[in-house]
Amino acid sequence: MAPNVLSIAGTDPSGGAGIQADLKAFSANGAYGMSVITALVAQTTTGVVRVQEVAPDFVTDQLVTLLDDVRVDAVKIGMLANAEIIRAVVEVLDRYSPRHVVLDPVMVAKSGDRLLAPEAVGALREQLLPRVDLITPNLPEAADLLGEPEITDVEQMPAQAERLSALGAKQVLLKGGHFDGGDSVDLLHGDGVSEFLGSERVETTNDHGTGCTLSAAIAALRPQRSGWPEAVREAKLYLTEALRASERLEVGRGHGPVHHFHTWW
Numbered sequence: 001m002a003p004n005v006l007s008i009a010g011t012d013p014s015g016g017a018g019i020q021a022d023l024k025a026f027s028a029n030g031a032y033g034m035s036v037i038t039a040l041v042a043q044t045t046t047g048v049v050r051v052q053e054v055a056p057d058f059v060t061d062q063l064v065t066l067l068d069d070v071r072v073d074a075v076k077i078g079m080l081a082n083a084e085i086i087r088a089v090v091e092v093l094d095r096y097s098p099r100h101v102v103l104d105p106v107m108v109a110k111s112g113d114r115l116l117a118p119e120a121v122g123a124l125r126e127q128l129l130p131r132v133d134l135i136t137p138n139l140p141e142a143a144d145l146l147g148e149p150e151i152t153d154v155e156q157m158p159a160q161a162e163r164l165s166a167l168g169a170k171q172v173l174l175k176g177g178h179f180d181g182g183d184s185v186d187l188l189h190g191d192g193v194s195e196f197l198g199s200e201r202v203e204t205t206n207d208h209g210t211g212c213t214l215s216a217a218i219a220a221l222r223p224q225r226s227g228w229p230e231a232v233r234e235a236k237l238y239l240t241e242a243l244r245a246s247e248r249l250e251v252g253r254g255h256g257p258v259h260h261f262h263t264w265w
């Protein structure tokens with residue numbers, strides 16, 4: 001039976017990030033994909049033009065309507081836009097206690113545009129982070145959550161992941177995509193595991209939505225695998241292949257998307 005997997009996130013009309021990327025990653029990883037939208041984002045490969053946040057009670061209505069009908073086997077949470085939407089999501093998590101919740105703490109797009117109000121970082125850290133199973137911050141997000149400068153070296157990752165665990169995150173996947181050169185190394189930390197996951201750095205500017213894709217693939221795979229390390233390792237392989245396959249795409253003039261391909265093509 002394919003798992004039913006839900007994305008709670010914002011939109012990307014160019015199909016590279018947000019809900020659109022998540023649904024593609026869910027399908028490519030064997031899950032049935034569903035979505036609750038938190039914000040409509042006028043964005044493309046070159047950046048964000050405007051954000052229209054969804055009313056928090058409408059986010060609640062979307063979630064409650066869905067969860068009253070459908071068994072949800074895993075949840076991926078991405079862009080939440082503001083503190084009121086964070087609170088709405090927290091209330092629903094408390095009420096329905098869905099299994100296997102992954103939080104990608106989306107704050108700023110690759111283009112530099114903010115996708116979370118600065119004053120909402122506290123709500124994300126204090127209210128949401130302790131209620132999820134895995135968080136997947138990139139280096140700037142990890143620094144923001146901890147209120148410290150960005151780390152600059154792979155060797156600093158274990159200590160920073162430990163500080164993130166101390167905030168209440170059960171598992172942390174600290175993503176090192178923003179380091180210069182070499183391999184693209186992430187660190188999975190928590191629950192007795194501390195494991196570096198390296199991959200060859202793919203030479204491409206098609207890196208729009210890499211974080212969305214990775215967290216969505218993890219959520220899709222977790223109900224189909226025995227634990228988080230198994231799901232995370234496989235999702236990282238999937239992402240690297242999707243980055244490689246992006247050379248088959250011609251989408252936009254900026255940071256292009258990764259390609260979610262089916263292996264039987």
Ligand SMILES: Nc1ncnc2c1ncn2[C@@H]1O[C@H](COP(=O)(O)OP(=O)(O)O)[C@@H](O)[C@H]1O
Nearest residue numbers: 138175176177178184185186200201202210211
């Ligand atoms: N050029 C690349 N080649 C291979 N993997 C990459 C590359 N860029 C990013 N990644 C991987 O993509 C994932 C997300 O990357 P990162 O850029 O750190 O996060 P975000 O997209 O949230 O900013 C991580 O697993 C990272 O290691």
Ligand SMILES: Cc1ncc(COP(=O)(O)O)c(N)n1
Nearest residue numbers: 010011017018109110209210
């Ligand atoms: C709706 C939405 N969610 C997340 C991202 C971040 O993606 P990235 O950092 O890879 O640009 C984005 N650009 N848009």
